[in-house]
Amino acid sequence: MIEALVKIAILLGGLMTAAAYFVLLERRMAAWIQDRVGPNRVGIPLTKIRVLGLGQPLADGVKFITKEEYTPAHVDKRLYVLAPIVILVAALATFAVIPFGSMIPATVFGYRLAEKPIELVVAPGANVGMIYVFALSSIAVYGVILGGWASNNKYSFLGALRSSAQLIAYELPLGLGLLGVVLASGSMDLGVIIGSQASSGIWFAIAQPLGFCVFVVAAFAEAARLPFDLPECEQELVGGYHTEYSGIKLLLFLVAEFLHMIAASFLIVILFLGGWHFWGLTGGSAEIDGWGLAWSGAPWLQGLLRIVVLMTKITLVIVGFMIIRWSWPRFRFDQLMALAWKVMLPLGLINFVAVAMMQQLQAVFTGAMGPSWLMVPIAWGVAVAAWLGITWAAPMIADNRPRRELDPWEIDSQI
């Protein structure tokens, strides 16, 4: 009980701090890409030290909290208040089954921490891990829909409609990209999925490149980041579903969005990029084994190294999210839907069938399950062939000029 509470406290504190500082990182990255300086003036409070604008998140937080908490007169009061809470709770609850490291040994420097090694996940051994993550990601839609409806504003409602259509559409490719991983590792438990990549040394991004592509694109769409930020695109919808929000309620929405991005990075890293595993650095066993014999004196160091590797990977993926945000233009809504249903869904299905067939062939010929180097070239061949096939079958129409020779129904059938 105490152990779980400590883990929850560490996770909440870490996530909130991380969200705050990732906002700063995002603003600095945006400035760097747009050849500006970015926020670099706010220093540490009560001192004259100004390093990289590190006090900015604190100043932002204080500003958000001390702003007037204004509720417009035309909103539906109850749902208007509840919507940001729903979305934040759903975003935070996701992290209950997501591991943020491997394990800490029971004894560190002769000091006994616990009866057995502490697993660094709030709900260890959750057999339904991935189903739970999916369930909560579909609950996050409510925050957006209710917020948009309760605001009683056309732009908010349009943003909510777009958002729910987008989130529901991209849940399918997300699930299909994931199914291949579940099939190959034989479990929905995120810890076991990392363990299967670590013991074979083949990350699923290498073994299932097609599933990786589908999952990453779908994860971007689920996190509603550019190029998929249609629910709140400023140029069209003012602020989308949170147009009418201000002060602390707006802060809750923004934090929840960042948490979605962090959760998406966690999932990408854990499912496809090997979690805490790195070749020759962390050891391949799911348990803390002190690297077999030579290093057996320092199991705590191994545990620490795994946390560092995982966090480094996640930070890199988040930086990738940010670079992509400032490099790609936004999709149009019909392009977004066409991408989901005509490109990502078939690719996901192909990936799923290919993984199932390869697993079966491998089981018949070698008698072993799990990823193996033999299947990697085949998987890449399937990925290239499927990509070319989809490119031929559903070409993206880049020319957006009106085509007067077409009948309305022909245009409709293309959308």
Place this chain on the structure above:
Amino acid sequence: MIFAAMDWHAFFFWMFALLTCGFALAVLFSNNVVHMAFYLILSLGASAGLFFLAGAEFVGAMQLMIYVGGTLVLVIFGVMLTAQSRFVSMETRSGEWVVALGVGGSLLFMLMITAFNVEDWRSPNPRQGEVTVAETQVVSQIGLGFAGVRVDKLDQPDGQLRGGMSGYLLPFVIVSIHLLVVLIGAAYMARTKRRKDVSGGRS
């Protein structure tokens, strides 16, 4: 230690049970359609909490995913898109109350009679201290069960008999084909209709 002293299982059971019932009543007594749908979400979500508490993680996650995350999104969607100002607020007439009480009350009555007929449920469990939460690592077994393996009969010594037991494959396939038919039907009805070639119009 205060954590050890409290009976956390009972605490969470009462919390989730009260939330479920409270929000179910809120569905009944609120007049706004969207509020009703939202309370229904909370009620179903709290009952998912009860499933988690009973050790049925899979059922709990499915409750969240299918009812809370799937069905009710469509309900809310439909309600929000169709509810114009005169339909948002619904006044229930007294005749409707009578009919609803009659139907709901008779259902409740039947369930209560059935529940109290079960011998074990009438008195508290005399060996309460020995009750443990059931094994929850059942996802792969449920998956195997759907794929046609009788996971509950794996100890059957006769291999031929074991091969003949089909598990839940047939009902599972029937349900999935049913869903496929529904999906194709929906896509057929929602497709873009090709316009009849009207004389004088461009074709």
